[in-house]
Amino acid sequence: MTLYGIGLGPGQADLVTVRGKEVLESVDVVYSPGRLSRTVALNHVEESKIGDLDFPMTRDEEKLRAAWKTAAAEIAPQARDGDAAFVTLGDPNVYSTFGHLRRTLDAFHPDVDVEIVPGVSAMTAFATALDVEIEAGAGLALREAANGHAPTGPDRMILFKVTDAPATHEGLIDAGYDVTYGRRLYMEQGETVITDEPSEIDERDYYTLAYAVKRDLDIEPATAQFDASDESATDASEEGEA
Numbered sequence: 001m002t003l004y005g006i007g008l009g010p011g012q013a014d015l016v017t018v019r020g021k022e023v024l025e026s027v028d029v030v031y032s033p034g035r036l037s038r039t040v041a042l043n044h045v046e047e048s049k050i051g052d053l054d055f056p057m058t059r060d061e062e063k064l065r066a067a068w069k070t071a072a073a074e075i076a077p078q079a080r081d082g083d084a085a086f087v088t089l090g091d092p093n094v095y096s097t098f099g100h101l102r103r104t105l106d107a108f109h110p111d112v113d114v115e116i117v118p119g120v121s122a123m124t125a126f127a128t129a130l131d132v133e134i135e136a137g138a139g140l141a142l143r144e145a146a147n148g149h150a151p152t153g154p155d156r157m158i159l160f161k162v163t164d165a166p167a168t169h170e171g172l173i174d175a176g177y178d179v180t181y182g183r184r185l186y187m188e189q190g191e192t193v194i195t196d197e198p199s200e201i202d203e204r205d206y207y208t209l210a211y212a213v214k215r216d217l218d219i220e221p222a223t224a225q226f227d228a229s230d231e232s233a234t235d236a237s238e239e240g241e242a
């Protein structure tokens, strides 16, 4: 049988994919690494299906390895006897705890079959939430920016784990970027904030990302001409649409 790694999307229950929902409904047990993912999963499964896992809040790698070994030892028999799911917010393959579980299973329980159901990642949801278009031909780099870190270099970056927005902001502005922040995008819990002002989000909240774009970037897609064109206005008024 199978362990399914299911991406739940950014946090709203109706952004779980149809496949994710179907698999959640079909498995015998659903494990979650945290309160938020558990709350989203509970929109689609009975509480009695939720399995217990305990994850310590620590950066101590020894303790983390021990916790993942314990989690894998709990999950492996469930995924051998039946089908089980491990849910994560966003996508299971993007900066996700699921990677730790998969590696631990590969090392200690290699007979467990693993299948992944992709989810809507914050990495794509941010574009709609922040009204940003990544145009054809544009590059976009993914970086982490915890604890005031301000990575620089690429023309456009999406920064995850922005836990100290004012400090990150200072570094990015100095390096020539315009920055927009998104907090708790498409999430049911907590307030969604979208802002260019880091002082509005100076309180630490792990569910914060930033989009940074070089200030002097000159982008001119072919259709940009339409904005300024008299021709389109003339066409429309001739047909009585202006």
Ligand SMILES: C[S@@+](CC[C@H](N)C(=O)[O-])C[C@H]1O[C@@H](n2cnc3c(N)ncnc32)[C@H](O)[C@@H]1O
Pocket (backbone or CB within 6 Å): 010, 011, 088, 089, 090, 091, 092, 093, 094, 095, 096, 097, 120, 121, 122, 123, 159, 160, 161, 162, 182, 183, 184, 185, 186, 187, 206, 207, 208, 209
């Ligand atoms: C450990 S990563 C998990 C990413 C997740 N697997 C995904 O694909 O979106 C957590 C970081 O993702 C970003 N993030 C995830 N969900 C978010 C949301 N709904 N709103 C804003 N940022 C979010 C934040 O930067 C957060 O610190």
